Amino acid sequence: MKAPKFPQQVISLAIIFAILLGGLIAARILLVPKSFGKYGHYRADAADEVASLDIKYAGYKACLECHDDIYVIKEKSNHRGLSCEVCHGAAAKHIEAPDEFVPDAPRGRGYCPLCHGYNPSRPTGFPQIITLQHNPGKPCMTCHNPHNPLLPHSPEECSACHREIASQKRVSHHSSLPCEKCHTVPARHTTDPRSALPKKPTTREFCGGCHDKNAASPKEIPRIELASHGGRYLCWECHYPHHPEAK
Amino acid sequence: MESMIASAVSALQDFTGYIYPNEYELHWELLIVVYPYLTGLVAGAFILASLERVFNVKELQPVYRLSLLSALAFLFVAPLPLLAHLGHPERSLEMFLTPHTKSAMAMFGFVYAWYLMVVLLLEIWFDYRKSMVIWSREKKGMMGFIYRILTLGATDISESSLRFDDKVGKAITIIGIPSAFLLHGYVGFIFGSIKANPWWSSVLMPIVFLFSAIVSGIALILALYMITTMFRFKEISMPCLNKLAELLIYAMIVDFSLELLDFIQRLYESEESINILSHMISSRLFISLIISQIILGSLVPMISLIWARFGRLPVEMRRIVYFIAALLVQVGIFSTRWNVVIGGQLFSKSLRGLTVYKIELFGFEGLLTTCFFLLLPFAILYVLTKLLPPWIIDEKDIKPAEAQVS
Amino acid sequence: MKENKSEKPNRREFLLSCSKAIPLTGALFFPLSAARLLLAQESGDYDPTVHNYGMGIDIHKCIGCGRCAAACKTENNVPLEPHYFRTWVERYVLPSEGEALVDSPNGGIDGFPEMNEDIDTLRSFFVPKLCNHCTNAPCVQVCPVGATFITRDGVVLVDEKYCVGCRYCIQACPYGARFLHPEKKVADKCTFCYHRLAKGLLPACVEVCPTQARVFGEVGQQSSPLRRFLRFNDVIVLKSSLNTLPKVYYAGADGEVR
Numbered sequence: 001m002k003a004p005k006f007p008q009q010v011i012s013l014a015i016i017f018a019i020l021l022g023g024l025i026a027a028r029i030l031l032v033p034k035s036f037g038k039y040g041h042y043r044a045d046a047a048d049e050v051a052s053l054d055i056k057y058a059g060y061k062a063c064l065e066c067h068d069d070i071y072v073i074k075e076k077s078n079h080r081g082l083s084c085e086v087c088h089g090a091a092a093k094h095i096e097a098p099d100e101f102v103p104d105a106p107r108g109r110g111y112c113p114l115c116h117g118y119n120p121s122r123p124t125g126f127p128q129i130i131t132l133q134h135n136p137g138k139p140c141m142t143c144h145n146p147h148n149p150l151l152p153h154s155p156e157e158c159s160a161c162h163r164e165i166a167s168q169k170r171v172s173h174h175s176s177l178p179c180e181k182c183h184t185v186p187a188r189h190t191t192d193p194r195s196a197l198p199k200k201p202t203t204r205e206f207c208g209g210c211h212d213k214n215a216a217s218p219k220e221i222p223r224i225e226l227a228s229h230g231g232r233y234l235c236w237e238c239h240y241p242h243h244p245e246a247k
Numbered sequence: 248m249e250s251m252i253a254s255a256v257s258a259l260q261d262f263t264g265y266i267y268p269n270e271y272e273l274h275w276e277l278l279i280v281v282y283p284y285l286t287g288l289v290a291g292a293f294i295l296a297s298l299e300r301v302f303n304v305k306e307l308q309p310v311y312r313l314s315l316l317s318a319l320a321f322l323f324v325a326p327l328p329l330l331a332h333l334g335h336p337e338r339s340l341e342m343f344l345t346p347h348t349k350s351a352m353a354m355f356g357f358v359y360a361w362y363l364m365v366v367l368l369l370e371i372w373f374d375y376r377k378s379m380v381i382w383s384r385e386k387k388g389m390m391g392f393i394y395r396i397l398t399l400g401a402t403d404i405s406e407s408s409l410r411f412d413d414k415v416g417k418a419i420t421i422i423g424i425p426s427a428f429l430l431h432g433y434v435g436f437i438f439g440s441i442k443a444n445p446w447w448s449s450v451l452m453p454i455v456f457l458f459s460a461i462v463s464g465i466a467l468i469l470a471l472y473m474i475t476t477m478f479r480f481k482e483i484s485m486p487c488l489n490k491l492a493e494l495l496i497y498a499m500i501v502d503f504s505l506e507l508l509d510f511i512q513r514l515y516e517s518e519e520s521i522n523i524l525s526h527m528i529s530s531r532l533f534i535s536l537i538i539s540q541i542i543l544g545s546l547v548p549m550i551s552l553i554w555a556r557f558g559r560l561p562v563e564m565r566r567i568v569y570f571i572a573a574l575l576v577q578v579g580i581f582s583t584r585w586n587v588v589i590g591g592q593l594f595s596k597s598l599r600g601l602t603v604y605k606i607e608l609f610g611f612e613g614l615l616t617t618c619f620f621l622l623l624p625f626a627i628l629y630v631l632t633k634l635l636p637p638w639i640i641d642e643k644d645i646k647p648a649e650a651q652v653s
Numbered sequence: 654m655k656e657n658k659s660e661k662p663n664r665r666e667f668l669l670s671c672s673k674a675i676p677l678t679g680a681l682f683f684p685l686s687a688a689r690l691l692l693a694q695e696s697g698d699y700d701p702t703v704h705n706y707g708m709g710i711d712i713h714k715c716i717g718c719g720r721c722a723a724a725c726k727t728e729n730n731v732p733l734e735p736h737y738f739r740t741w742v743e744r745y746v747l748p749s750e751g752e753a754l755v756d757s758p759n760g761g762i763d764g765f766p767e768m769n770e771d772i773d774t775l776r777s778f779f780v781p782k783l784c785n786h787c788t789n790a791p792c793v794q795v796c797p798v799g800a801t802f803i804t805r806d807g808v809v810l811v812d813e814k815y816c817v818g819c820r821y822c823i824q825a826c827p828y829g830a831r832f833l834h835p836e837k838k839v840a841d842k843c844t845f846c847y848h849r850l851a852k853g854l855l856p857a858c859v860e861v862c863p864t865q866a867r868v869f870g871e872v873g874q875q876s877s878p879l880r881r882f883l884r885f886n887d888v889i890v891l892k893s894s895l896n897t898l899p900k901v902y903y904a905g906a907d908g909e910v911r
Contacts, residue, residue: 007411009376012399013369020364024343032344033815041347042802046812047701053848056728057857086720086861090727114764115718115863121744121765121777122716126864265743265755267782267829271736274820274833334818334838341798341817352821353797442895443791443827596829597911599755 056090059083063091066098070147077148078127078192087111087146105146112140120164125193127161154190161193165242172243182206182241207235264523264600273592273604276612278328281620283434283456284584285325288624290431290457291464292318293367293423295494300420306490310472312637314464315374317471319367320628326359328620332612351437362430366423372399373416375635380404393634431460438587445520445598446527446591451509458502459583465495466576471628473570479638485562492556492569495576499549506583523598531593531601536586544579548572699851704806706845707872707900708859709882710781712907714866717742717779719761721858721867726762728846728857735759737832739843740783740858745909749773753909780910781867783858784809784830784843785891785899792822792831792840801840807872807900808847813839827892828899845869872900 038044063084064071074080085091085103093101106112109131118128135143143152158179159166169175179185188196201207208226210217224230230238239245262271296314299307330336343360346353380402383394432453438444439452469491476483513521528536548571554560555568594601607613725731725740735758742761746754746768754772758765761779786809793801793809800816803809811822816839823831823840834841846856854860859869870879879902882888886904892911893899903910 007408008401008403009373009399009408009412009415012401016399017364027340028344031340036345036799039805040802041345041799043799043812043815046800046802046815047804047810047847049812049814050810050844050847051851055849055852055854057724057849057854057860059849059854059860081865082863083860085724086863090724114720115716117764119717119765119767120774121746121779123713123778126716265757268736268738268741268757268760269823269829269832272833274823329819332819334820334833335816338798338815338817341800341815345799347797347799349794350797350821352795352819355797437821441791441795441825443825592824596827597755599752 055092057085058090058092058095060085062095074147077150079147079149107141108139109137112144112146118163124164125161127193128163129160130163151191158185168243174241174244201236204230204235207241211235261603262600264595265597266595266600266602267597270592270595270602273589273602275588275592276332276604277606277614277617278332278612278620280581280584280588281328281617282325283431283588284463284581285321285328285620285624286431286434287456287460287463287580287584288467289318289322289325289362289464290427290460291462292321292468293427293464294461295465295468295491297420297424297427298494300417301424304490306484306486309484309487309638310468310491312374312635313472313475313632314468315367315371316631316635316637317468317624317628318464319371320624320631322359322363322367323627324620324624326355327623328617329355331616331620351433351440354433358430358433362426366419366426370416370419370423371635372397373412373419376401376412377404377409378635428457432457438591441591443596444591445518446524446594447587449509451505451512452587455502455505455509458498458505459580461498462495462502462576463580465491465498466573466580469495470570470573470577473566473573475632475638481638483566488566488569489556492552492572495573496549496552496556499545499552499576503545503549520594520598523594523601527590527594527601531603532586532590535582536590539582540579540586543575544582548575548579701805705872705900706807706850707786707870707879707902708783708845708856709868709870709879709886709888709902709904710906711866711868711882711886712778712780712903712905712910714864715742715779715781716864716866717744717761717765718863719759719764720861720863721781722760723762724857724861725843728849729844731841732835734835737835737841739830739841740781743780743782744777745780745907746772746777747775747907747909749775753907776907778905778907780903780906781858782828782830783901784826784845785828785897785901786843786845788898788900789896791825791827791895791897792842795821795825797821804847806850808845808850809842810844810847811840811842813837813841816840827895827897 033043033045035044036042060071060083067084071084074082088103088105091101091103094103113129113131116128118130122128140146144150155161157166169177182201183198185198186196189198204226209215210221211224212226213223215221215223235241292314295307296311296318298304299311330339333339342353342356346356376398379394379398381404383391383398383402385391386394435453435456438447438456439449441447469488472487472491473483513524551568552572555565555572560568589604592602593604609615719742722738722741725738726733729739731737731739738760740760741757743755743757744761744765748754750773754768756765756768765779786803786807788803788807790801790803790809793803796802797819798815798817800812801809801822802812813834818833818838818840820833820840823833826842831840831842833839846854846858849856849860855869856867859867868878868882870877870882872879874880882904883902886902888902888904889906889910890899890902891906
């Protein structure tokens with residue numbers, strides 16, 4: 001008996017695999033989205049679909065087109081650069097229908113401390129209050145205009161902004177020293193803190209003014225031989241002036 | 248809204264340290280534990296079958312067809328937990344339509360299809376073709392009709408045609424071995440290639456997966472062979488059982504050494520993640536890793552298997568030890584999958600905290616669904632053994648039928 | 654709204670016409686229109702290929718107010734539960750000895766309560782987090798169907814009509830920036846407010862940041878706020894060892910940040 005060129009098994013299987021392969025090819029032609037692969041292995045329309053979503057925050061430029069009066073005031077204040085919608089909330093709806101949707105404004109004591117409540121993790125010098133102690137019960141707006149948040153009076157104590165340092169100094173040997181003993185503070189620093197920074201001592205001799213063995217200062221102050229003590233280091237490289245000789 | 252946050256917050260109280268906010272939910276749950284477990288059984292059972300076919304391990308003849316059918320039954324179920332866990336199962340076809348060539352997971356569809364269509368089904372078909380042709384002539388009514396369809400019209404059972412079957416079958420088995428390695432090694436690669444996750448990211452992952460697959464597959468067939476023979480009131484072939492036990496021991500030794508190597512390497516390298524990982528092992532994974540995977544699932548069965556195989560034991564006792572060890576191995580391998588999948592998500596990628604996993608009972612990804620997917624393969628296997636009885640070879644009852652035809 | 658317009662010009666249109674007439678107001682608007690040009694154009698002939706967006710974050714400026722995270726949730730309809738965030742703020746407290754303490758209660762939206770641990774703090778700061786829009790994005794690499802991708806303007810997006818919800822991308826993201834949207838059942842993440850960029854606006858988090866700790870712009874163009882940020886700061890990217898090449902740059906971030 002002569003063996004068939006293609007055994008029956010091969011023919012049967014070939015038909016089945018051909019059908020499956022054909023099905024896959026047909027499915028690919030029919031079901032793959034049109035824009036797939038236009039710019040890469042993805043549906044190009046997907047990017048446009050995301051891009052066409054509605055906005056909720058209109059952006060400050062939209063606000064100032066009508067409220068330029070407030071914008072001009074605010075841009076000269078400490079709140080310059082602060083977007084209107086930070087406090088007033090998302091306002092795109094207000095742009096669409098100014099009368100139907102009116103943005104809210106936080107008027108109580110709850111909102112401002114999100115930025116200005118004391119938190120030791122905040123960058124030093126950022127204006128912060130201890131909510132419980134700072135005029136309890138009064139809404140912030142009674143004293144501060146949020147569009148021009150000048151302080152009713154400039155801070156009397158450095159600790160108003162530098163609480164962390166003040167609290168350390170209070171329990172240290174330097175507690176009796178006023179900040180001005182070591183720092184010269186420009187007047188502008190209290191109204192515009194970042195534009196004029198206080199000066200710090202720069203030389204060993206400054207500390208030596210009290211701590212050198214020949215210094216004309218009260219006897220109980222610890223003394224060192226300024227010339228030989230600590231080698232080339234500056235005093236504050238080993239001692240923390242706000243809490244000297246602490247652990 | 249407030250109650251929602253309150254309930255969420257109360258659920259967070261078991262977390263330790265810091266985890267990224269989006270990590271509060273585990274993304275791959277119990278179903279994804281089941282998936283590598285099932286594919287492991289498939290690969291393991293198939294590799295066992297190919298030992299008989301390709302390397303002529305004669306002792307394994309009684310379990311050859313059983314292994315093939317088990318592999319098929321488990322392979323049918325393997326993708327189901329994946330499908331059930333998808334957010335949009337109706338879109339799963341996209342894996343075939345627009346597979347992303349750079350994605351390990353995109354290859355799933357192809358590896359799976361290749362293994363199912365080209366390897367397993369074909370091998371079983373060629374192996375059973377002669378029997379199916381005979382049955383299609385012998386059986387009446389419905390069954391005869393089913394067998395006629397299964398023969399796909401290839402009813403030639405002449406000598407030369409059967410020789411062709413045998414040759415192709417052997418070729419497929421040879422292709423099948425690397426394919427089985429691919430099927431499960433690839434599952435390991437899905438985890439091992441995630442560089443973001445130090446618990447997963449390891450070159451050894453595919454290899455460890457592979458050997459644990461072989462271990463679980465052999466143990467499964469060992470147990471299945473004992474159970475099926477018992478229910479058929481037949482005599483168990485002790486040489487076969489001994490051979491299976493031997494192979495299981497060797498595979499376990501390799502598997503355990505590899506896992507140990509991975510463990511030691513991590514401990515010795517002591518990278519950034521070592522603190523959180525050791526914390527996780529000693530707290531969250533203590534039961535599933537130390538007790539269930541290493542002690543109960545590896546050391547105890549390994550030692551008892553060695554003792555039973557090479558010690559002086561009565562045959563009855565030996566069988567019982569084999570059986571219990573095989574079951575323990577299953578527990579151990581399931582724990583291995585659990586520790587990889589769930590363990591990899593219990594620590595934060597910030598490496599600063601641990602989260603918790605609470606198994607749901609109901610729900611799509613719950614315990615009940617999982618049990619269903621674990622039992623389903625056995626139901627399928629039962630149907631398959633009714634349709635394509637794998638015991639024919641050892642009972643030699645094909646001989647008279649053969650004589651009739653020829 | 655449209656019928657309304659035809660009846661009477663509203664205040665906005667009136668002011669707009671005034672602004673064109675009055676040079677003083679025009680001068681006020683000038684830098685804004687320049688900024689507008691940098692981002693996108695009102696005319697609509699937007700060419701994505703010339704853009705490559707990125708973000709700079711100045712740790713020294715972040716006050717941890719959480720407005721960015723809150724605005725993001727509003728702008729992008731992010732589920733409000735405290736474990737879905739496209740952007741969130743972490744607080745780092747570095748003690749004199751031992752591991753850094755990190756927390757992010759509700760992503761920082763409700764502020765940060767005082768830490769109850771009595772620790773000797775060395776330093777403390779806030780770190781806003783978001784999708785890093787990596788150039789070598791692992792999430793894009795692993796997506797099996799091409800449902801997450803890098804747009805031609807360098808933003809990593811999710812195609813919510815195509816995502817199968819397998820969550821492989823969530824596993825692959827080293828930054829925890831992705832989550833599964835509980836209703837849509839697809840992966841979700843920061844888009845750099847792609848819909849806002851297309852309209853010439855800044856991302857919502859950048860828009861509302863009170864201290865300009867977030868700087869948005871072009872990675873590849875000389876005249877861009879981001880380029881200035883990169884010139885003047887020592888920046889790092891997160892988990893640089895993973896070679897994901899992020900495009901969110903941190904100035905002043907401690908080595909502990911990860």
